[in-house]
Amino acid sequence: MRASQTLLATLRETPADAEVISHQLMLRAGMIRKLASGLYNWLPLGNRVLKKVERIIREEMDNAGALEVLMPVTQPIELWEETGRAVQYGPELLRFSDRHGRPFVLGPTHEEVITDLARHELQSYKQLPVNFYQVQTKFRDEIRPRFGVMRSREFIMKDAYSFHIDHASLEQTYQVMFDTYCRIFTRLGLNFRPVQADTGSIGGTGSHEFHVLADSGEDDIAFSDASDYAANVEMAEALAPNTPRANATQALETVATPTQTLCEEVAELLGVALTQIMKSVAVVAPVPVDADTLKANPTAQPGQRFFLLLLRADHELNEIKAAKLDGLKDMRLATGEEIQAALGCVPGFIGPVGVNVTVIADRSVATMSDFICGANRAGEHLSGVNFGRDLPEPIVADIRNVVAGDASPCGHGSLNIKRGIEVGHIFQLGQKYSAALGASVLGEGGKPVVMTMGCYGIGVTRVVASAIEQNYDDKGIIWPDAIAPYQIALVPMNWQKSQRIQTEATALYEQLKTAGFDVLMDDRNERPGVKFSDMELIGIPHRLVMGEKGLDAGTIEYKGRRDNESRDIPLADLMAFLQETVQA
């Protein structure tokens, strides 16, 4: 492409309302423009990246035996009522009525539509397994769209749905998709991690998220420095310390902490490490009414139960882990009044000694001795506290978030924690949708079998933004070769005035195109500085500068986007050099 023939809509200033770097650079590089809140136009440069990402995803999905289909953006709400998600999905599900008053939704996802299709088109186990995918526009009515295309309302997803006769078949396809996603993100040139994910509210039995590692990510990812292990911080198991509890050496004492309600303040006042202080988190959980009671009294209301959860002061409670423990389903933090009622003390000074409530200690608390904790009296803490002497041995469980340096739960190495942007998600759905919609096939024995399903998503538009979050500097974007809008920027010096340069640059441009390179020749009537900074801002990974001196010497100047210095390449070696250097 000649730069004069396309729309290079670069901006010098950083737009005021763009918070994250990818949003700023996509606007500045002229890749996208906002149409309305959460709605973006993709300009020619951005669209080229988008289409390259789509092509790589399609090639790998096809290679994995998935079948491409296309389902409508607009969907009848009846299907969402059949699965119960018309209610569950909440206000992100955009509803509208057609001219006849019939209700529809703008599809935020396509489980309902594909399962409806499958229940009509699949009759026999012989047709299974089958994996359908599409690359399609989705709409989620985010309450506060932000970060450009990272969290927009209209976006493009690759979504796939597989159908199986049993769970074993699902697991096979799941593994194929896992491997396919690894190939896709590798080909896209991204530094990513597949991480174990919580299966959350969708239900199902297994799930991995694919995260692009970037400081701006919204998720914390824990991963081993010695293995492939990676998990969302919420999901990573915190192992018990491998050193046993030390013997008690101190006597139990009361210490005055008149205004010190935070552990950090107590540690400073007493001159001890945070690891020597234990914090108590008060929570309450509903106690369901049992069947007998409900029989006797149909209007009986659920009660609630009070718990103290004990953590080392430098650790954080993991509410997802805690909520999975017996009796703690649907737990929440206790209010000040509930704490006063249960412990007779204001928050800030509470502790597990001498209390009449259930106490659950994190694994790392269970090995503490001679520790400090609240005294259940305002303005006082206890020091030299020891389990088995000053209070009973607690129930022990993993209830904290892992931290950097923790032993990896895989048994190899220790954990690093980095921020990640979720760009893909694979999920063993099981029979949630197929059961709700009655999607069965005849099994080998001739009886109907409800199909087992998996689903596999990639946020296509989000991939583009996340690639920038991971690859930029103060000059602009640095595209991975595979998804760069152009692989090579050819900048001819003195283009306007030199007939020789025009002839030679045009000849090289044609030669590069013929060799299969994606080239942008900057033939604009601009100063070299403007051209250089535009090519850097746009992020073209390889730059050639053609000047008359170089032509005299039979060379051309090359600079990789991450290089500090340029170098002269003999024109005779140029094609071989580029074939070696530019990644297909």
Add this chain to the structure above:
Amino acid sequence: MRASQTLLATLRETPADAEVISHQLMLRAGMIRKLASGLYNWLPLGNRVLKKVERIIREEMDNAGALEVLMPVTQPIELWEETGRAVQYGPELLRFSDRHGRPFVLGPTHEEVITDLARHELQSYKQLPVNFYQVQTKFRDEIRPRFGVMRSREFIMKDAYSFHIDHASLEQTYQVMFDTYCRIFTRLGLNFRPVQADTGSIGGTGSHEFHVLADSGEDDIAFSDASDYAANVEMAEALAPNTPRANATQALETVATPTQTLCEEVAELLGVALTQIMKSVAVVAPVPVDADTLKANPTAQPGQRFFLLLLRADHELNEIKAAKLDGLKDMRLATGEEIQAALGCVPGFIGPVGVNVTVIADRSVATMSDFICGANRAGEHLSGVNFGRDLPEPIVADIRNVVAGDASPCGHGSLNIKRGIEVGHIFQLGQKYSAALGASVLGEGGKPVVMTMGCYGIGVTRVVASAIEQNYDDKGIIWPDAIAPYQIALVPMNWQKSQRIQTEATALYEQLKTAGFDVLMDDRNERPGVKFSDMELIGIPHRLVMGEKGLDAGTIEYKGRRDNESRDIPLADLMAFLQETVQA
């Protein structure tokens, strides 16, 4: 692709609610499935065709220098209010509100969005001309969606919009798009005609429709048998007969036609040809209030004027042509009461002799002599009527539809008339949208110039249906090679039982794929008859049947989808034969 690995959802029965052949065959071949009224899922087979059509369109648009972008499906209604189309577009424009109550539309087209983008991104005449295109989902809330994807509510369009400093530049790009469209439809393998179209209500100065010729088309296309001339029947000029009016030979007489109100009945009664009868069409048109009258009387109402339009009895009035004549803007057919009031006669017996209203004769009427027409008395006609003797010479104009056999208005040959399906439309928009939205650039003189625009659409999903309307037989679809879901069907006989066939067929399958052919190998456990009829229904243009007898003889059976007989090709010659036979 192995047939066992994809979804071949063929149906034996023709679905009851599918009226046109393309809809029937797309359902029967398993290309599409209905999700709701006017909403279709594209199954793997249909999606392959769709993607091939898209790829050809993209390649040609890119070659023509157009820049691909992507604009949202959802659009803020404010832009439609700026151009006035929020009201004009009517109920096909689907409106909805987001969770904050802000009004949006589902885009049926993108003039507003692209012009908004252009007014922000284009600043100088130096950036012009520029032509943006996208391949994107559209939504039109048709009151009665039908004919499958031919007239669905959600569909895919390639839409392009060009921006220019002046009309001369628009005309250049318009010509490039005209040529590009011809290349696209030729590559798609369609028998098509570019036809001059009425610019209608969109406004603008030039327009061509691209029609795929097919008996099921909704439009009548007139085209020369001796040149490239083609036009919508509504648009084609009807030339004056090239023979002068014959001299009067008969006397004016009144003939009794007691019950004969139709020209056909009069012709039968009197034993004359229809071409000897003249019919009179009564119309009225509003007479606007002139400025002076309105000044004197601000509540003055427009009046109306009565006209008689004269046509040969075998011709049809063309209301579009008539409405362009002086005084006939917004004309309509007169009511029985209006006819009675103006002519003192009931409809069925009216005529131009002795009347006091404006009479306009079609060109072919102007050369009639000794003709028959209504007498303006119930139950009577006049015969031997002659202009200049029995009534004044009329105003003469072209007010009829052309008919087959008319001289072509291009001056070469005579006209054929065929039915066509509109699959593309190119349009010189002028400044309609750029003026409404204030899309200006600085011109060469430094002053703002409102940009001139063109727009260029192709109905991508409709192209698929129209290709079938043009290419089918009683066995099913007959795809043009370029857009067939697979180019070659490889049917191995006795696949289940013969290890030799499995080995040889698989080897050939791999060889064909390596040579770049798109092959479907039917490895299903089905009888040969089922496989043959499925491959014919699906419309694969080239079929190879591998059997053991053939292998013994070193041959394979080939049959083109349009061939009556199969023939044996020596295996040694097969690749060369296919490279010759299969169109890329």
